Amino acid sequence: DIVLTQSPALAVSLEQRATISCKTSQNVDNYGISYMHWYQQKPGQQPKLLIYEGSNLASGIPARFSGSGSGTDFTLTIDPVEADDIATYYCQQSKDYPRTFGGGTKLELK
Amino acid sequence: EVQLQESGPGLVKPSQSLSLTCSVTGYSITSNYWGWIRKFPGNKMEWMGYISYSGSTSYNPSLKSRISITRDTSKNQFFLQLNSVTTEDTATYYCANGGYYFDYWGQGVMVTVSS
Numbered sequence: 378d379i380v381l382t383q384s385p386a387l388a389v390s391l392e393q394r395a396t397i398s399c400k401t402s403q404n405v406d407n408y409g410i411s412y413m414h415w416y417q418q419k420p421g422q423q424p425k426l427l428i429y430e431g432s433n434l435a436s437g438i439p440a441r442f443s444g445s446g447s448g449t450d451f452t453l454t455i456d457p458v459e460a461d462d463i464a465t466y467y468c469q470q471s472k473d474y475p476r477t478f479g480g481g482t483k484l485e486l487k
Numbered sequence: 488e489v490q491l492q493e494s495g496p497g498l499v500k501p502s503q504s505l506s507l508t509c510s511v512t513g514y515s516i517t518s519n520y521w522g523w524i525r526k527f528p529g530n531k532m533e534w535m536g537y538i539s540y541s542g543s544t545s546y547n548p549s550l551k552s553r554i555s556i557t558r559d560t561s562k563n564q565f566f567l568q569l570n571s572v573t574t575e576d577t578a579t580y581y582c583a584n585g586g587y588y589f590d591y592w593g594q595g596v597m598v599t600v601s602s
Contacts, residue, residue: 414588423581423592424532435590467532471587475547476534 379403379470381479388487394456397482399468401449412472415444415453418481419464427466428453458484489513491582491593499576499600505569509582509593516540516563520586523556523567525578526595533578537586538565572600 380402389395405412411431416424426435428444431451441462443454455462463486468479495507509521522537536546538556546554550569558565569576579597583589 412587416589423595424589425592426588426590429588429590465530469532469534469588474545475549478532478534481530481532 378475379405379473379477381468381470381477383468383479383482385480386483386485388485389458390487391460392457394454395458395484397453397466399451399479401470404448405470405472406447407472411447411451412470413446413451414469414471416467416469417464418467424467489584489591491584491591493580493582493593493596495596497597497599499572499598500602501573501600502571505572505576505598507567507580507596509565511563514584516558516565517560519584521565522583524581524583524589526581527578535567574600576600
């Protein structure tokens with residue numbers, strides 16, 4: 378299985394930039410597409426798709442969110458961070474079966 | 488608007504089967520892929536498997552032969568059955584739309600395995 382590694386937590390100030398990283402045990406690119414996706418989850422809610430295929434913004438997601446990276450190193454950036462963004466963020470790969478998720482990064486306020 | 492809703496018992500005894508239903512509105516399950524994902528206490532997320540628009544299935548090998556995903560197209564529902572459950576199957580179970588990434592999710596149902 379492809380293992381996705383995220384830092385458990387990140388502390389950030391409002392109005393600042395947050396960069397959340399995800400490293401994979403294998404390359405998740407294929408034919409120019411990065412099979413890396415990002416989700417936000419708040420307590421008591423279902424996950425929400427933010428970014429698909431590395432850098433594509435999902436429908437209805439504000440442009441403060443962006444995704445970048447390739448190969449085995451990926452980043453979710455939130456700029457600027459708003460209070461509503463305090464949540465846990467997960468990366469997920471679909472290059473191979475089984476689909477796998479990172480352990481999640483909890484975004485906290487400084 | 489696409490909506491998914493899980494239903495099923497919140498408590499299952501060890502060694503028994505866990506059975507959940509996902510009811511879909513706003514989208515036909517004869518299109519796209521429809522799957523199950525669970526989140527364990529402590530936040531680990533696991534993709535369990537999916538059923539495709541044609542009825543074919545793909546499962547996480549970690550679940551070996553314990554899992555089955557089926558569907559009823561007349562009711563626009565799909566189902567999860569997980570056999571021989573243990574306390575390690577205690578989790579929140581989500582149904583979701585998608586084969587590569589998951590753009591619509593149900594609210595989730597918490598299932599506890601306990602005697």
